[in-house]
Amino acid sequence: MTRVGILTNGPVPDDFTGKRLGVCNLCEAICGLELTIERGTVTGVRGNPDDPLSRGHVCPKGVAIADIHADPDRLRRPVRRVGEGADATWVEIGWDEALDRVADGLAAAINDHGRDAVGIYLGNPNAHSLGSLTHGTAMVKTFRTRNKFSATSVDQLPHQFLAHLMYGHQLFLPIPDIDRTSYFLVFGANPMASNGSLMTVPDFPVRLRELKARGGRMVVFDPRRTETARVASEHHFVRPGTDAFVLLAMVQTLLAEGLTSPAAYVDGLDVVERVVADFTPELAEAHSGVPAEEVRRVARDFAAADGAAAYGRVGVSTHAFGTVCQWAVQLLNLLTGNLDRAGGTLVTTPAIDAVGLGLIGRGHHDVWRSRVRGLPEFGGELPVSVLREEIETPGEGQIRAMLTLAGNPVLSTPDGAGLDRAMAGLDFAAAIDIYVNETTRHADVILPPTTALERDHYDLVFHVLAVRDTARFTPAVLAKPDGALHDWEIYREVALRTQARLRTKPPLGKRLQQRLRLSVSPTVMVAALLQRGGSGATMRRLRAEPAGVDLGPLRTGQLPERIPHRSKRIDAAPALVVADLERLRAVEAPQGDDLLLIGRRHQRDCNSWMHNSERLTKGKERHQLLIHPEDLAARGLSDGAVATVASRVGSVRVEVLATEDMMRGVVSLPHGYGHGRDGVRLQRANAVAGVSINDLTDPELLDMTGNAAFNGVPVTVTA
Ligand SMILES: Nc1nc2c(c(=O)[nH]1)N[C@H]1C(S)=C(S)[C@@H](COP(=O)(O)OP(=O)(O)OC[C@H]3O[C@@H](n4cnc5c(=O)[nH]c(N)nc54)[C@H](O)[C@@H]3O)O[C@H]1N2
Ligand SMILES: Nc1nc2c(c(=O)[nH]1)N[C@H]1C(S)=C(S)[C@@H](COP(=O)(O)OP(=O)(O)OC[C@H]3O[C@@H](n4cnc5c(=O)[nH]c(N)nc54)[C@H](O)[C@@H]3O)O[C@H]1N2
Numbered sequence: 141m142t143r144v145g146i147l148t149n150g151p152v153p154d155d156f157t158g159k160r161l162g163v164c165n166l167c168e169a170i171c172g173l174e175l176t177i178e179r180g181t182v183t184g185v186r187g188n189p190d191d192p193l194s195r196g197h198v199c200p201k202g203v204a205i206a207d208i209h210a211d212p213d214r215l216r217r218p219v220r221r222v223g224e225g226a227d228a229t230w231v232e233i234g235w236d237e238a239l240d241r242v243a244d245g246l247a248a249a250i251n252d253h254g255r256d257a258v259g260i261y262l263g264n265p266n267a268h269s270l271g272s273l274t275h276g277t278a279m280v281k282t283f284r285t286r287n288k289f290s291a292t293s294v295d296q297l298p299h300q301f302l303a304h305l306m307y308g309h310q311l312f313l314p315i316p317d318i319d320r321t322s323y324f325l326v327f328g329a330n331p332m333a334s335n336g337s338l339m340t341v342p343d344f345p346v347r348l349r350e351l352k353a354r355g356g357r358m359v360v361f362d363p364r365r366t367e368t369a370r371v372a373s374e375h376h377f378v379r380p381g382t383d384a385f386v387l388l389a390m391v392q393t394l395l396a397e398g399l400t401s402p403a404a405y406v407d408g409l410d411v412v413e414r415v416v417a418d419f420t421p422e423l424a425e426a427h428s429g430v431p432a433e434e435v436r437r438v439a440r441d442f443a444a445a446d447g448a449a450a451y452g453r454v455g456v457s458t459h460a461f462g463t464v465c466q467w468a469v470q471l472l473n474l475l476t477g478n479l480d481r482a483g484g485t486l487v488t489t490p491a492i493d494a495v496g497l498g499l500i501g502r503g504h505h506d507v508w509r510s511r512v513r514g515l516p517e518f519g520g521e522l523p524v525s526v527l528r529e530e531i532e533t534p535g536e537g538q539i540r541a542m543l544t545l546a547g548n549p550v551l552s553t554p555d556g557a558g559l560d561r562a563m564a565g566l567d568f569a570a571a572i573d574i575y576v577n578e579t580t581r582h583a584d585v586i587l588p589p590t591t592a593l594e595r596d597h598y599d600l601v602f603h604v605l606a607v608r609d610t611a612r613f614t615p616a617v618l619a620k621p622d623g624a625l626h627d628w629e630i631y632r633e634v635a636l637r638t639q640a641r642l643r644t645k646p647p648l649g650k651r652l653q654q655r656l657r658l659s660v661s662p663t664v665m666v667a668a669l670l671q672r673g674g675s676g677a678t679m680r681r682l683r684a685e686p687a688g689v690d691l692g693p694l695r696t697g698q699l700p701e702r703i704p705h706r707s708k709r710i711d712a713a714p715a716l717v718v719a720d721l722e723r724l725r726a727v728e729a730p731q732g733d734d735l736l737l738i739g740r741r742h743q744r745d746c747n748s749w750m751h752n753s754e755r756l757t758k759g760k761e762r763h764q765l766l767i768h769p770e771d772l773a774a775r776g777l778s779d780g781a782v783a784t785v786a787s788r789v790g791s792v793r794v795e796v797l798a799t800e801d802m803m804r805g806v807v808s809l810p811h812g813y814g815h816g817r818d819g820v821r822l823q824r825a826n827a828v829a830g831v832s833i834n835d836l837t838d839p840e841l842l843d844m845t846g847n848a849a850f851n852g853v854p855v856t857v858t859a
């Protein structure tokens with residue numbers, strides 16, 4: 141039971157002083173919080189030790205969560221832009237006027253130019269808001285535009301595409317059983333800073349310590365000696381963009397040396413054996429710089445371990461061969477019998493099984509293509525790398541109006557500077573966001589919802605991806621202020637008011653159905669879904685146990701029954717992925733002295749926002765270009781100098797920081813910086829605006845899915 145059980149079922153009164161449980165929604169670790177409240181204001185934040193998943197963990201961002209609520213820069217009322225660029229001013233307007241203006245602007249684009257004239261971008265925080273998950277996607281559906289984009293295609297699209305092909309559902313993602321594994325093989329992830337991704341693993345540092353204490357090992361492949369690499373049992377530098385060679389050579393080694401023990405429900409292993417035969421460790425060495433003998437040894441160690449889990453994340457997702465990398469990661473787990481095994485990778489059994497209940501579709505591929513470049517959709521979305529050209533290229537289906545939901549694509553997607561210019565030319569733009577940022581500064585109207593502390597929360601997505609099965613419902617801690625709207629209420633109004641203005645409306649029955657669907661609150665939906673899920677974690681129970689209900693360690697013996705494919709079999713060799721090996725074979729081993737640019741995250745950064753939080757930005761600057769001292773000297777530059785970094789797409793001027801943590805030939809910039817643009821309204825902004833890595837990344841560099849290949853962008857660095 142909880143230690144802080146008082147007043148858990150409604151917002152605290154204005155004069156409340158005491159403790160309250162809360163939740164952090166700033167990353168995938170979903171930590172439970174214990175808040176200290178003095179006269180209605182949050183004055184202290186710590187991790188809740190009674191949370192069965194996060195066990196008291198909290199990071200600096202979580203501690204800063206109340207600062208967002210208190211932030212004077214945050215929008216609390218709808219605003220309308222008057223003027224452009226540096227001269228723009230923002231005028232507060234009432235909700236009715238704001239919603240009508242948005243509906244007018246979007247409906248005009250549709251009435252004059254057709255449905256595809258509205259482009260929509262959904263940013264990362266949508267996955268972290270209950271109202272966005274229950275109502276945001278429903279609103280987006282009412283627009284029926286083909287020009288739908290999200291952070292998925294600058295992030296985990298390869299995982300979803302592959303899961304769809306191999307297992308039959310885009311979100312059927314086996315999770316490393318970190319609490320029991322004895323060999324954790326990590327490619328391109330830095331959970332010590334990121335707290336895990338597609339693996340909800342709060343308290344990673346302690347879980348890793350426990351792993352090592354039971355004799356387990358963590359082996360990391362990364363072009364930078366990261367915070368995670370430093371605490372690993374082994375770290376191997378790998379040249380950016382070449383992991384597919386290394387991973388496939390590991391698969392090849394397993395097969396060549398007879399180290400495999402796959403389950404009976406796996407098809408296509410003969411094909412795998414045939415197509416990976418020429419991906420030898422020697423070829424991997426030539427491309428990646430990882431010695432062939434090390435590739436073989438890691439493969440053998442992996443196969444020999446009693447419970448081993450391979451895992452690859454952003455470093456090998458936003459990658460020219462992201463899908464092939466994720467395929468090889470799945471194969472390592474499958475071939476060694478580690479899928480569905482304790483200490484291997486396991487499917488979760490959440491209280492609301494969004495996959496099993498069919499709340500999220502299985503995914504579909506290439507049902508339509510982007511108008512200009514002809515890139516295929518996946519799951520109803522186009523790769524965001526085509527957004528700029530879809531705005532700028534005239535003709536039928538051109539995007540005339542944009543709606544962004546909790547997103548900042550000007551900083552977050554390839555060639556952000558180009559997108560920035562394109563957005564200035566739109567007929568109309570609207571944003572649902574709590575800040576005037578680099579993207580929303582182009583909006584005609586911004587609609588700001590309540591923030592995390594003011595709304596009820598259940599993690600529909602991240603319990604599905606967690607290293608332990610738990611369930612937790614967190615009622616809003618603070619009351620919704622007068623004159624504020626929750627995000628789901630904004631979605632309902634935007635959808636209904638826009639539809640009311642369309643010349644061609646859907647049939648009345650359909651519209652009534654949509655109105656009803658959008659008017660039921662997220663909390664009521666969660667209660668119904670918990671009931672349907674049948675785990676015993678009902679809403680009544682979750683309200684009585686607000687720290688969360690423990691449903692136990694991830695379960696084994698789930699397969700083949702839970703494989704989403706109707707055949708209940710796994711396709712180990714999807715034809716589309718196998719075909720991409722031709723492109724990989726055509727890659728030439730590196731030569732010349734171009735540097736390769738990669739990204740990074742820091743424990744106190746939060747994608748493209750929160751850079752105005754003093755708590756998070758004080759101390760040493762961390763926006764610099766990291767570069768190996770010899771690479772720096774070879775360019776006649778000294779540590780701390782300002783250098784020009786240039787790619788095919790653009791250039792930036794930024795301070796360099798010499799460090800032997802970088803592999804030779806590789807440089808690193810964090811993403812999410814570059815706040816120096818005109819008209820961005822952050823009065824509290826830290827003096828360091830930094831530069832945007834995405835002014836250098838290239839919308840032409842893509843994975844087979846169209847996912848952005850941020851890592852391994854060729855750049856020059858000059859004085
Ligand atoms: N080069 C490079 N680029 C990258 C990456 C990389 O590693 N390298 N990473 C990529 C990845 S993984 C991701 S997920 C994307 C993220 O990029 P985006 O999808 O752009 O998401 P954020 O940067 O998190 O932007 C969030 C916006 O949402 C707003 N916001 C915050 N909370 C709320 C809320 O509760 N409601 C509403 N309505 N708005 C809110 C914030 O004000 C902010 O403007 O960036 C990608 N870009
Ligand atoms: N503090 C903090 N936490 C976050 C976020 C944040 O902004 N700040 N963002 C959240 C989001 S949206 C996400 S998606 C997750 C991401 O979670 P992670 O994937 O763990 O995060 P990154 O730090 O981007 O890790 C990518 C790693 O890949 C390495 N890398 C780059 N290129 C290559 C390559 O070609 N090969 C290999 N092997 N490695 C490469 C980089 O050096 C880096 O260490 O983090 C989440 N958590």
Ligand code: SF4
Binds near residue numbers: 166200
């Ligand atoms: S690890 Fe993630 S969820 Fe936990 S406190 Fe930090 S930002 Fe919040």
Ligand SMILES: [Mo]
Binds near residue numbers: 264291295
């Ligand atoms: Mo992400």
